[in-house]
Amino acid sequence: MKKNLLILFIYMSFSLTINAQNVFYGYPSDDVKLGEEDKIIVSIPDHWDGKFNNTKDLEELLNYICSSDLTLKIKVIVFRGAKDFSIAYSEALCSDLKKRLFDRCCNKDGCQIVPIGKAEPLYHDKSNIGKYYKHNTRIEIIIE
């Protein structure tokens, strides 16, 4: 019995170690070596009715994606009204982001842009609905 528990403990420790994932809130500096499954979370740059505005934040996002040599999965998560509307809105932002990325680095490979809509919340307190929407609406860049 003790032996089984020991094996289970070693297995769990090993699993947790190899599956460890770093989550960055904001873009990490260039000297940071990103690994598989690492995640960068940023706010969605300013947008207007389903399209991005030309802002410094958008420039940063485009530059980061275009300059990365890694295979990236970009999740656009939108909390805004009903679930199906949030999905439609994140689809609209994804399509604008794809267009802008194509304009910026049309030969960019290994970049998958996924509309998520109103799912995968990080902030669960619904008592302040404005804050609930604001904090959960985000872009996640995942290293694949």
Next chain:
Amino acid sequence: MHCYRCKNSASAFPPQLPLLHICDPAGVWITAMCVENFTDAFCCSVNIFPIFVAMKGFSNTYFGARYYTDNIMMWLSVDPMSDMRPGVSPYSYCQNNPIGRIDPSGALDGWIEDANGNVFWDSNTNSQSEFNVNYANQKGYSYVSDVNNPNNYTLPNGDGTLSMIEWKTYAFEDGVGGPSIKMEFFPSDESAKTGWFQTYKSNIPDCNESILYTAVPYAFMSERLDGNSIVGESDIKRAAYFDNPPSNLLTDIPTRSFNNGAKTSVNWNAQSSMIINGERSFTIGWGFSISSKNSGTYFAPTILKSPTTFHENAIKYLK
């Protein structure tokens, strides 16, 4: 766990995570359960372990043309007419709006002309036979969609064909909502210079998070939606409008939020004009209003007989 200086500060925000660790610019760890004002120039990292989710068994229901999976609330196969709706998931039903739409025959939506000559989009009338039922008591109405494609309406003056690719209306939840629209114009003369131009009026200028619950005096805005979403006020001569290559495809998904504090209804009304060779145009009116936290009204796209003077004046500038 790791701690690094960030390159930027503006785009970072703190979620309410139990394992959140942040560091100050000097690299000293600060453990926080919830940080409200996160503005400094550093970023954080946290280890998150994989979570395994037990999968439930699925049960399917057969509806004659397709199987429906109850657990994930989706069809297992594509809609047989999905080619006609490139902007809609082929796995969806009634364009994901089963409350506002019906789909008795599995066909598409259509254009209707009323007794006064106004042509409008009806999401619930999919064919001539449905029109005969739905408009049985409406004198002077006619079904004017193209015979072979209910999405299309061929303009009587011969300028071309207007195709409604998508008009989706969503439920209003938490006072937030809006429609999504995709329209494309196919000019008869392929060498014609054409492009969409849009204006809207609203008492809520935008629905970005920073002004989610802010109302302003009734505002008028103009947009060039076929480029990079140039938004201005009442100055049609702005150079920015002309920097964008015109496109015949108009897409928009306006969002507005009911103002809980002011208790004011939200009104949003657009006029979208297709400009042809800088000489003439036709205009589609559409919009929505939100009257309370969970209710509102949508105004289906209608080809307007009399667009605003602003649109008529804009024609000559938009080539």
